[in-house]
Amino acid sequence: MEEMRIRDEVFQKVKQLYSLRKKNDFVPGETYIQYGGTIYDEKEICRLVDSALEMRLAAGRFARQLEKKFAAFLGVKYCSLTNSGSSANLLALSALTSPKLGDARLKPGAEVISVAAGFPTTVGPIIQNRLIPVFVDVELGTYNIQVEKLEAAVSEKTGAIFLAHTLGNPFNLKKVQEFTEEYGLWLIEDNCDALGSKYEGRYTGSFGQLATSSFYPPHHMTMGEGGAVFTNELRLKRLVESFRDWGRDCWCQPGTDNSCGKRFELQLGKLPSGYDHKYTYSHIGYNLKLTEMQAAVGLEQLKKLPAFIEARKRNFNRLYAGLKKYKAYFILPKVEAEAEPSWFAFLLTVRENAGFTRNELVRYLEKHKIATRMLFAGNLTKHPCFEGVDYRICGGLKNTDLILENSFFIGVYPGINKAMTDYIIETFDRFFQEKLPQAELVLA
Ligand SMILES: Cc1ncc(COP(=O)(O)O)c(C=O)c1O
Numbered sequence: 001m002e003e004m005r006i007r008d009e010v011f012q013k014v015k016q017l018y019s020l021r022k023k024n025d026f027v028p029g030e031t032y033i034q035y036g037g038t039i040y041d042e043k044e045i046c047r048l049v050d051s052a053l054e055m056r057l058a059a060g061r062f063a064r065q066l067e068k069k070f071a072a073f074l075g076v077k078y079c080s081l082t083n084s085g086s087s088a089n090l091l092a093l094s095a096l097t098s099p100k101l102g103d104a105r106l107k108p109g110a111e112v113i114s115v116a117a118g119f120p121t122t123v124g125p126i127i128q129n130r131l132i133p134v135f136v137d138v139e140l141g142t143y144n145i146q147v148e149k150l151e152a153a154v155s156e157k158t159g160a161i162f163l164a165h166t167l168g169n170p171f172n173l174k175k176v177q178e179f180t181e182e183y184g185l186w187l188i189e190d191n192c193d194a195l196g197s198k199y200e201g202r203y204t205g206s207f208g209q210l211a212t213s214s215f216y217p218p219h220h221m222t223m224g225e226g227g228a229v230f231t232n233e234l235r236l237k238r239l240v241e242s243f244r245d246w247g248r249d250c251w252c253q254p255g256t257d258n259s260c261g262k263r264f265e266l267q268l269g270k271l272p273s274g275y276d277h278k279y280t281y282s283h284i285g286y287n288l289k290l291t292e293m294q295a296a297v298g299l300e301q302l303k304k305l306p307a308f309i310e311a312r313k314r315n316f317n318r319l320y321a322g323l324k325k326y327k328a329y330f331i332l333p334k335v336e337a338e339a340e341p342s343w344f345a346f347l348l349t350v351r352e353n354a355g356f357t358r359n360e361l362v363r364y365l366e367k368h369k370i371a372t373r374m375l376f377a378g379n380l381t382k383h384p385c386f387e388g389v390d391y392r393i394c395g396g397l398k399n400t401d402l403i404l405e406n407s408f409f410i411g412v413y414p415g416i417n418k419a420m421t422d423y424i425i426e427t428f429d430r431f432f433q434e435k436l437p438q439a440e441l442v443l444a
Contacts, residue, residue, distance in 0.1 A: 018042035035411030036218025051296040063295035078237040085192040085214020086121035087288040088227035092210040093125040095239035110159035141334030144171035153394035164190035170339040195220040196309035196342030221301035223294035247285020311414035322425030345409035378404030
């Protein structure tokens with residue numbers, strides 16, 4: 001009883017502290033408009049304190065609940081939580097290299113088709129697993145793979161396609177899936193920037209044999225750091241968790257023993273017969289588990305996710321409505337007919353001969369307190385990390401190079417309100433008045 005009373009008191013204090021800190025005064029031109037950030041209230045803090053009060057540190061009850069809830073949200077069977085989206089990508093691809101998959105495994109030297117215009121850790125796991133990335137150019141507008149070039153990219157070494165839904169905009173899943181089915185390839189969806197996006201009415205992240213999420217703060221929901229791998233196949237879930245949990249063969253949850261019923265009855269590798277399955281390793285693994293504190297925050301964030309998704313769509317639509325008059329100067333975002341994006345950001349490409357450069361506009365926006373970002377690496381192959389890396393480019397990367405020079409994005413996250421999108425649009429208007437007073441506007 002005494003313990004309950006003290007706990008309640010702690011939670012009351014936490015709520016008080018939160019309401020003291022809460023401030024959302026926006027002063028145009030003074031308040032920096034971030035492109036992303038953590039949106040939370042006292043519930044996240046209370047959950048976090050709750051797990052701290054019980055000293056639940058390693059993943060446990062909250063993590064298991066969250067895995068079930070995530071899987072149900074996306075409409076897939078299994079979710080395995082991990083400590084970041086990058087780890088999720090590494091685990092998804094590493095799982096496919098497992099000897100347990102027999103001939104279907106990705107063997108060293110196998111090729112994986114991807115794009116160079118994106119985040120480095122979509123591609124990193126390909127190289128880390130001694131596989132060869134094959135880069136195909138992207139379309140301008142959707143910033144997703146040019147599906148018509150897939151046929152030219154495939155070789156007898158191709159084993160998988162690993163692609164992100166760029167900034168929440170679903171790639172052409174229909175064509176990509178037809179292709180992977182025809183050639184018997186694995187498909188991994190990097191869904192890190194696209195939680196809540198749909199394609200033909202179904203959530204992205206439920207199409208590939210494996211898909212990933214990131215919960216780093218600018219993403220659709222956050223746990224500070226965090227990630228997840230999704231799959232419908234029990235064998236893949238087990239492989240993902242083996243690589244995540246030190247490479248172990250055993251799939252017992254923490255605190256449980258003998259789930260397989262054969263703990264002391266197996267003979268694997270060159271081990272003596274009956275060696276404890278709990279300490280038998282079938283992969284050269286990692287430890288990429290998340291903590292219970294992260295899962296605690298995730299449980300509260302997941303409740304807010306539908307509202308977050310709506311806010312992102314609303315902000316995107318407001319920006320689109322206000323900026324489409326400049327379509328002679330920018331390539332505006334485009335969406336596949338079957339896609340319904342849950343946007344990560346609002347990406348623009350300055351057209352060649354626009355009369356100003358991307359860098360001039362970005363500097364202007366930043367000077368007026370509007371955060372901008374590039375499309376991550378732009379062209380990954382041009383980064384220092386690619387020196388000495390074995391890769392193949394199929395058909396040139398003309399658009400990827402244009403993105404490197406001319407594209408940037410601004411935020412649509414739920415921390416941006418109507419006053420902020422109005423201010424962003426006014427700032428673009430002022431830029432055009434100052435820089436190009438004769439700008440031709442498309443007002444239709
Ligand atoms: C498409 C994509 N994949 C993977 C990641 C990596 O996620 P994390 O930062 O959680 O490692 C990011 C990061 O923002 C991303 O944008």
